[in-house]
Structures are given as C-alpha cells and as structure tokens.
Amino acid sequence: MKKFGLIGAAGYIAPRHLKAIKETGHELVVAMDVNDSVGIMDSHFPNAEFFTEFEQFSAFVEDLKLKGEKLDYIAICSPNYLHLPHMKFALQNGIDVICEKPLVLNEADLDVLNRYQQQYGARVNSILQLRLHPSIIALRDKVQSAPANKVFDVDLTYLTSRGKWYLKSWKGFDEKSGGVATNIGVHFYDMLHFIFGDIVKNEVHYRDEKTASGYLEYERARVRWFLSIDANHLPENAVQGEKLTYRSITIEGEELEFSGGFTDLHTQSYQRVLAGQGYGVEENRAAIATVEVIRKAPITQAPATTHPLLAKVKN
Missing domain, CATH: 3.30.360.10 (Dihydrodipicolinate Reductase; domain 2)
Structure with missing residues (x-):
C-alpha cells in the first residue's frame, strides 16, 4: 500500500484524486488546503491528517521522512501557479508527484522540473486523461x-x-x-x-x-x-x-x-502511474x-x- 499526500484538497478536481487513491487500494496520509471545506475527505479517508497552512503540511511530511515513513506520492491539485513550487517541494524530498494540468505555465519550467528529477531521483507524473x-x-x-x-x-x-x-x-x-x-x-x-x-x-x-x-x-x-x-x-x-x-x-x-466515458479516467491515470507508465x-x-x-x-x-x-x- 502506497502512502499519499494531497495538496489542494478543497479544490474542484480533488474528489477525483481522492477516489482514485481509494479505488487503487492506497492510503491518503495527509492533505492540505488553505480552505477548510474538505468534508469530502470523510467519504474516502476520514483518518487522514489535514492542514490549512503549507508550512504545517511540509513539516509533517519532512517529519515522516525522518521517521522512515516517507510518502510515496504527493498529488497536486492546487492553483496552476503553485504547481511548480509544490512539485519542487515533493521532488526535493524524494517523493514522486501526480500533478493536475496544466503541469506548469511556461515551457522553461519544464526544464526546471527535469533538473529536479535528475538531482533528487523522484519523478513527475501528470494527469492527461x-x-x-x-x-x-x-x-x-x-x-x-x-x-x-x-x-x-x-x-x-x-x-x-x-x-x-x-x-x-x-x-x-x-x-x-x-x-x-x-x-x-x-x-x-x-x-x-x-x-x-x-x-x-x-x-x-x-x-x-x-x-x-x-x-x-x-x-x-x-x-x-x-x-x-x-x-x-x-x-x-x-x-x-x-x-x-x-x-x-x-x-x-x-x-x-x-x-x-470520463468517470474513471483519473483512476485509470493513477493505475498507469502506479505501474510506472505515467505521462511525464x-x-x-x-x-x-x-x-x-x-x-x-x-x-x-x-x-x-x-x-x-x-x-x-x-x-
């Protein structure tokens, strides 16, 4: 069972990610969003930790790593302009990413991600359903x-x-x-x-x-x-x-x-990622x-x- 974090839990697209994590048989350990309207989490992962400040979320994730309980993936459903910094945080901690579209806003940012992947050994996966x-x-x-x-x-x-x-x-x-x-x-x-x-x-x-x-x-x-x-x-x-x-x-x-035919495409996307066939x-x-x-x-x-x-x- 893989351990997941999720950033952007109150967003429009987050329920599809929660459902995909659940349907593929894995665990949401922690989520964050600056908004606290995240009752949808109770339908999927009522025991997951939740934070409204990124600093609290990042500290929790880094503490897990120190305890030898590192997350396997962080799913990113935050606003578009925050995708890059949130992916950089995950990669720096050796955690693979599953990020919503658009992956980034500028082509040059893709080169930054490639450098981070190379340096930290973690991988970016995108939702191109x-x-x-x-x-x-x-x-x-x-x-x-x-x-x-x-x-x-x-x-x-x-x-x-x-x-x-x-x-x-x-x-x-x-x-x-x-x-x-x-x-x-x-x-x-x-x-x-x-x-x-x-x-x-x-x-x-x-x-x-x-x-x-x-x-x-x-x-x-x-x-x-x-x-x-x-x-x-x-x-x-x-x-x-x-x-x-x-x-x-x-x-x-x-x-x-x-x-x-759109209902299960996020779950299918997760299945591909977990099988090592995600879109990078x-x-x-x-x-x-x-x-x-x-x-x-x-x-x-x-x-x-x-x-x-x-x-x-x-x-």
Whole structure:
C-alpha cells in the first residue's frame, strides 16, 4: 500500500484524486488546503491528517521522512501557479508527484522540473486523461491509418459558462491561471498533439479575459478553435448542468462523440502511474508551449482562416 499526500484538497478536481487513491487500494496520509471545506475527505479517508497552512503540511511530511515513513506520492491539485513550487517541494524530498494540468505555465519550467528529477531521483507524473479516452484513442488510430499525406480539417469549440466569481478568483489572473486558453483548454491542445502530431503553426485571432480563438496547424490537421467562459457566446443547444456548457470537436465535418466515458479516467491515470507508465514532463511540452504562445503572441491581423463563432464575438 502506497502512502499519499494531497495538496489542494478543497479544490474542484480533488474528489477525483481522492477516489482514485481509494479505488487503487492506497492510503491518503495527509492533505492540505488553505480552505477548510474538505468534508469530502470523510467519504474516502476520514483518518487522514489535514492542514490549512503549507508550512504545517511540509513539516509533517519532512517529519515522516525522518521517521522512515516517507510518502510515496504527493498529488497536486492546487492553483496552476503553485504547481511548480509544490512539485519542487515533493521532488526535493524524494517523493514522486501526480500533478493536475496544466503541469506548469511556461515551457522553461519544464526544464526546471527535469533538473529536479535528475538531482533528487523522484519523478513527475501528470494527469492527461483525454489520452486514455476510448474515442480519442480510436480517432488517433484512424488518423495514423489514413494516407500519410492526409491532413484533416478540425473545428474545436468549447464553451463553459462561469459566473462573476471566476474573474475575481485566481483563475481570472493570467499570471496565476495562464489565462482562459490554459485554464480550460490545455488538455485539448494536448489531445490535438496526441492525435495529429507536432505543431507547425500557431495563430491567435482573439484574446480577452473570457474568450480566446485562433488557428493551429499540426502535421496531420488544420484546426480552427474557440474557447470561452462567456455565456453570451453559448449556442441554443448548450447543455444544462451545474453550468451551461457546449463542447464540440468536428473532424472533416463529422462530430467526435466523447461526452461520456470520463468517470474513471483519473483512476485509470493513477493505475498507469502506479505501474510506472505515467505521462511525464516531456509529454507535456507540446501543450505547454502551445498555450504559452496563445497567451503571449500578437494577434494575427486579417487571418485567412477563422472559427465561425469569432464573428459573433466581434459583432
């Protein structure tokens, strides 16, 4: 039985990690979050230690190490800008990491992680769960079996409405979240790289605090993309849930159906990590480099190819 710590226990994604630790038969020893709304822990690990200050958490983890009871993994679900320092803490203590996306905000930070892995002998694993989705795997197989000169036309559209709280939280600050394309879209850019190969071209057509749009070329695809948290851009057939959402990926005009099948992907990700098959630092490089360009690049003026929804934003 492996011993886990978890940073960010009150966050939106933490329950999936708690469930994955439980379902793979391991133990959560300690968790921390600056917020104390962590009653969900009682459903999985009621005896786990909990701290609201990182200094207390780090002292506890280091004391365990001195007693010969070192943690095997630290799961990181903290805000995006804290992923790097939290991973560095784990690696310095020889503890392997399972970190949520985005792994880091800048490509240069990946080089820092590689140096830490080399120096301290611990490993970074990332959650890239779309790579495990059956529909994504099937599409990748289809692309790889197509003629080598075939380049696919793709439209990626993802709208997930957020209230006024969003821009007042850490997610509303580019230096903390990486901006909307990073915060809600980094896993899509990883998916596109996973399916269609290396990136060739990256144009940004629109970017504000709620919406981003552009054009990407990969070895095997031309992609028009549009991401937004603005409910005003939602089509009438948006899905009513805890928030209004609309997600669509079309390849050559055919819709990719992957709305289901997400329930167990974190558990599957953990199973891969525990088997020594986790996605590491370098598997994240293409997506992190893509969103860094999207965040920083000048807007392309009068682009030749734009996403259809962009006209709605600009009018």
